[in-house]
Amino acid sequence: MPLLEHQLRKARAAGIRRIVFATSYRASMFTEAFGDGSRLGLELVYVTEEEPLGTAGAIRNAARKLTCDADSPVVVLNGDILSGHDLVAQIAMHEKSGAEITMHLTLVNDARRYGAVPTTSEGKVIEFVEKSPKPPTNQVNAGCYVFRRSTIDAIPAGRVVSVEYETFPGLLASGATIMGYVEGAYWLDIGTPGTFVQGSCDLVLGRMVSPAVTPGGGVLFLNGSVVAPEAAVSGGTAVGAGAVVESGATVESSVLFDGAVVEQGARVSRSVIGRGARICAGAVIDEAVIGDGAMVGAGNELRGGLRLWPGTQLPPTAVRFSSDV
Template identity: 30%
Template sequence: MSHNWKNILVSPKHNIQQVLKVIDDEALQLALVVDDSGRLLGTVTDGDIRRALLNSLPLTTSISEIMFKKPTVGLRDFSQEKILELMKTKQLNAIPILENGKVVGLETLNSFSQKAKYDNPIFLMAGGFGTRLKPLTDNCPKPLLKVGDKPILETLLLQFIKSGFHNFYISTHYLPEMIREHFGDGKKWNVNIIYVHEDAPLGTGGALGLLPAGVPELPLILINGDVLTNLDFSKLLTFHNKQNADATMCVREYDYQIPYGVVEHEGTLVKGMVEKPTYHFFVNAGIYVIDPKIYKAVTNNKIIDMPTLLEQQMGKNKKVLSFPLHGYWLDIGRMDDFEKAQQDIVNLDLL
């Protein structure tokens, strides 16, 4: 996103001359008209102003009279590919990014042409048995089950590639030869893939102890190979780095409604009643960013899961943060999840 997008925010009370100066100073050929809360009201381009002047409107005219009130916008949860496609389809050089109607950023064609490349290692966990998806997994590892026209794990791989990542490690255990045969060494996608095989299941944290020497000394993104999400992984990494975190865990809000009336009491005295209350929790989304000092300290063949590993690090006063996921996320663990994924993939626009 542009580093100076906030400088192109203008009030509907501004006049043409004031907005023209903003557009000229920021060189983005665009101004965003917002209300006092930051809600987008419209856009103004240099072309809009030129047409207004040709129609003999004075420079003192309120910008709200000439702004375009139904601009093309992107949402914060949109993938980079979807935003780029919007710009190409609409022939736009920039698109404002909104969340709940408020401007939270700006994507430009220039930002895409300068797309970052990341050397950070990506660890894809693909060793599970997929027991709850039997009989589909009797002769096929769960990460190779197709959602839409691609295996789950391939969809994940392609998302990372399009975000600029190229160093991949895949953890295998159940039917590893099928996964190796499908993905090879990554040359098909111009990336590097190295396999880490667990002779016995070690847990998501324990698999880190099998990583070979030579892993880049950079924060590692670890993700379960059965997760379907439209998370922008580059934004996750940026958050981790800016916060100087030792580890970051992605979390997802989960609502649970009690199907009964809940009674609040002290002893036998009823103090109140709440009918079928809903409680809100954040649950582990199976996606982590981990600094080298943590994942390199996991010993070979140590059995440990990631939540336990992070709890140990918190006990050592390490900075472990949560990153809430507001977009799509689905853990494909059960048959119902698998069937839902088949329906959702059509509208997700992941690739």
């Protein structure tokens, strides 16, 4: 299923019934996947940016489809995040504190790649430190906010605005209250192929709990998939409908989309195999992305973040590739 569905089901479980999608690139994919939301017990509406408006500009642009009053809480979720935190508790903190914004802060071992957000003992945000070599805390912005509706309406409309560099610091400077809801539950930014695979495997293994998945057995075989008894499939691998894993093949911690084929003796690990793609006998795929309809001939080794574009046909060889093809 689309990874966004986990967020939608999480929102519904928290009592949310109406969601506005802020879309831009390939916006039609969202309506094709989710329609009006009735399948999930939600009302979905869509707003498309014709020009990129930044993180806050996108929120302001989507606000024209909100129907709540000025004092109501509005939950804002980044689309590329998997989070197991307690959204109900975050909303409750926001309503109790009367804050303009309450943001989820997660805990990381190394905060240098993120926006560090120190808070007081009561949870009030003190400052925002973006991607510093010496972050003041290991609490980082986790990409889930509860806004007061009037705070969204105060964001300038029709231009690029950043929540990280303009909205949040500006509110703090004006004396507004921003609260930090700190919870170290499962959290993952799935913005790269590697973290996409990790997130999928974590859902299958139950490390990330979602209302959309019932983990069990360490692998997920969708209806119509065919896995030979002598094949080894493990590590949270998801095998799509109509996909085939032949005898003697090994697939570990990977995502095989519908109709993919891994032939006998081939090895696939920590990779994405696209729809209808074929990994021929004896080929080795490690930390790679194989596009829809592509074929990797026998003897090839594709490793280390390589991406094979859709439809590419690699003939049998004995060459190891480590850059995009």
